[in-house]
Amino acid sequence: xxxxxxxxxxxKIFFSNPTAVAGFIIFMIYVIDALIMQFDPxxxxxxxxxxxxxxxxxxxxxxxxxxxxxxTTYPGIDLLxxxxxxxxxxxxxSLLVVLGGAAIGATLGIISGYxxxxxxxxxxxxxxxxxxxxxxxxxLAVGFVLGRTYESMVLALIIVxxxxxxxxxxxxxxxxxxxxFIDAAKIAGVRDFKIMIKHILPNVLPPIFVQISLDLGSIxxxxxxxxxxxxxxxxxxxxxxxxxxxxLNYLQSAPWTVIFPGLAITIFALAVNLMGDGLRDVIxxxxxxx
Amino acid sequence: MKLWAFILKRIVYAIITLIGLxxxxxxxxxxxxxxxLLAAYLNPRLTGPAKQQMIKELIQRFHLNDPVxxxxxxxxxxxxxxxxxxxxTPIYSxxxxxxxxxxxxxxxxxxxxxxxxxxxxxIPLGVYSAVRRDSVGDQSVRVFSFTLYxxxxxxxxxxxxxxxxVELKILPFSFPVNPMLAxxxxxxxxxxxxxxHIVLIDALIHGNLIVFWNALLHAILPSLxxxxxxxxxxxxxxxxxxxxxxxxxxxxxxxxKGVPEKVxxxxxxxxxxxxxxxxxxxxxxxxxxxxxxxxxxIFDYPGIGYWTTQALLSNDVGGIMAATLIFGIVFVIASLxxxxxxxxxxxxxxx
Numbered sequence: 001x002x003x004x005x006x007x008x009x010x011x012k013i014f015f016s017n018p019t020a021v022a023g024f025i026i027f028m029i030y031v032i033d034a035l036i037m038q039f040d041p042x043x044x045x046x047x048x049x050x051x052x053x054x055x056x057x058x059x060x061x062x063x064x065x066x067x068x069x070x071x072t073t074y075p076g077i078d079l080l081x082x083x084x085x086x087x088x089x090x091x092x093x094s095l096l097v098v099l100g101g102a103a104i105g106a107t108l109g110i111i112s113g114y115x116x117x118x119x120x121x122x123x124x125x126x127x128x129x130x131x132x133x134x135x136x137x138x139x140l141a142v143g144f145v146l147g148r149t150y151e152s153m154v155l156a157l158i159i160v161x162x163x164x165x166x167x168x169x170x171x172x173x174x175x176x177x178x179x180x181f182i183d184a185a186k187i188a189g190v191r192d193f194k195i196m197i198k199h200i201l202p203n204v205l206p207p208i209f210v211q212i213s214l215d216l217g218s219i220x221x222x223x224x225x226x227x228x229x230x231x232x233x234x235x236x237x238x239x240x241x242x243x244x245x246x247x248l249n250y251l252q253s254a255p256w257t258v259i260f261p262g263l264a265i266t267i268f269a270l271a272v273n274l275m276g277d278g279l280r281d282v283i284x285x286x287x288x289x290x
Numbered sequence: 291m292k293l294w295a296f297i298l299k300r301i302v303y304a305i306i307t308l309i310g311l312x313x314x315x316x317x318x319x320x321x322x323x324x325x326x327l328l329a330a331y332l333n334p335r336l337t338g339p340a341k342q343q344m345i346k347e348l349i350q351r352f353h354l355n356d357p358v359x360x361x362x363x364x365x366x367x368x369x370x371x372x373x374x375x376x377x378x379t380p381i382y383s384x385x386x387x388x389x390x391x392x393x394x395x396x397x398x399x400x401x402x403x404x405x406x407x408x409x410x411x412x413i414p415l416g417v418y419s420a421v422r423r424d425s426v427g428d429q430s431v432r433v434f435s436f437t438l439y440x441x442x443x444x445x446x447x448x449x450x451x452x453x454x455x456v457e458l459k460i461l462p463f464s465f466p467v468n469p470m471l472a473x474x475x476x477x478x479x480x481x482x483x484x485x486x487h488i489v490l491i492d493a494l495i496h497g498n499l500i501v502f503w504n505a506l507l508h509a510i511l512p513s514l515x516x517x518x519x520x521x522x523x524x525x526x527x528x529x530x531x532x533x534x535x536x537x538x539x540x541x542x543x544x545x546x547k548g549v550p551e552k553v554x555x556x557x558x559x560x561x562x563x564x565x566x567x568x569x570x571x572x573x574x575x576x577x578x579x580x581x582x583x584x585x586x587x588i589f590d591y592p593g594i595g596y597w598t599t600q601a602l603l604s605n606d607v608g609g610i611m612a613a614t615l616i617f618g619i620v621f622v623i624a625s626l627x628x629x630x631x632x633x634x635x636x637x638x639x640x641x
Binding site: 241265267286 | 306307311319320321322326337437439440441442443444449451452454455505532576580582583598602603605607610636
């Protein structure tokens, strides 16, 4: 009963913050768009969400019109449909990166924070090393070794991103470890493994989820950057960074070809950031009052 | 902890980090197979029997038939003696060390200009935003920095190009220097200038003001893009730390004493508010270097990021290996220096 009211209170805080709600609504629009593309793309007029519909009869970019609300990009691709399809792919891969990174990072962070000692020192030095390399460069190196595909890029970004979550999970674990209820559990003879799963994990997860929603936007931005610089050879797969790079040669005559796909990412990144800020206010009581 | 003990500890950490970095790079090379290490050190100009001979020599030198840890040791030895192998890309082909000497100074120049722009743009906006808290100006600064934070760096570049290059036609946005002009210069060959390899500075050394002006114009858009892409974090941190400082007793005392508001903000408050910004600057260096990879390839700026992308697109092992190491080393050293500066400025950090 008490849990339920706490949850309702949290919802109330979240929905009393207009910018967070706006962020949430935009995020849901993107999610719904991705789901429609997955299950019934014709609903939004897209024939095949896995391939860009090229039109070599009319390859030169056309300005926005009634027929093409966002215009077309080279070669004759309708931007609105392409962006609708691309959101599904970008969202899927970004989610894969943050969830994978959070899973690995949280596991290692909790173990390292709980056990402490030499293991903790070693893990923290390892995260230091990963922080020392700009993510883009490490992604380039990993992509080079594992092959330049979307899947290997996801792996590369997970390798880059898990240390961040490991740090958060460790810090959170350290502060929980000092609370009396963990001592009580230890005295009662609860095994370490069970304490980590049942008592520490539930307390580590909320801040990790906030961080996930804050990172989701950055990851989508990074993912599109990787595709944009040509890191991922693309067989006309709808992806926002690749879509942007298609318009590169028409930058001067047809600016919409680069602006619209870029805006699609910017709006998403803004929305999840606002949503994440709102979620953080819910979790962190110190921020509620202000 | 004494200052020297802190510095010593940080240096030891930095060395451990650097060793770990070489370990990651070597592991990556090894996952890709032994021939990757060979490919990195094989001179691309060799053919036929000479090439076979070289392969044999390299197998012997790097002990490629021995266990992995032996290979790692010999590879590390080669690195420490400055042997980074060969790179073969459309923009440069030859020893990696020469490539670094050609491209790194340009990137350093770019990041220095970008850092200056970050201070010029970020600090007044952050301070203004905190002083005029919740005013219309503050709200617009926050929306501005939030939007910049969410934008992919290439979109920032395109918007700047469309505004300044295409619409206003006041700034050039491709080629480091006008190629027509450059080709007539004796010290500018194949897109690379001599002797510092930074066109901007070389032009000054040679006393060629036209080229200097041209190079300066060409450096504005890339560095502005880089600055705008990283300034958002600075504005946010400065705003919150400034708000915290403005709430402290000594600021209240200064105001109560009747010190003019301008002096309170610029002299008393801003100095202390800048300390957290300084720590964040370490991360700014990292994002500047990462952003340089994208910015340089958009603007064809002959820096190390441009070379890295070219190396990647032409499957050049030597280039990728070296670039990963260089970016890591530059970042580790930059954050080491910043940590030491921070410890000198704010003694509390040493504990």
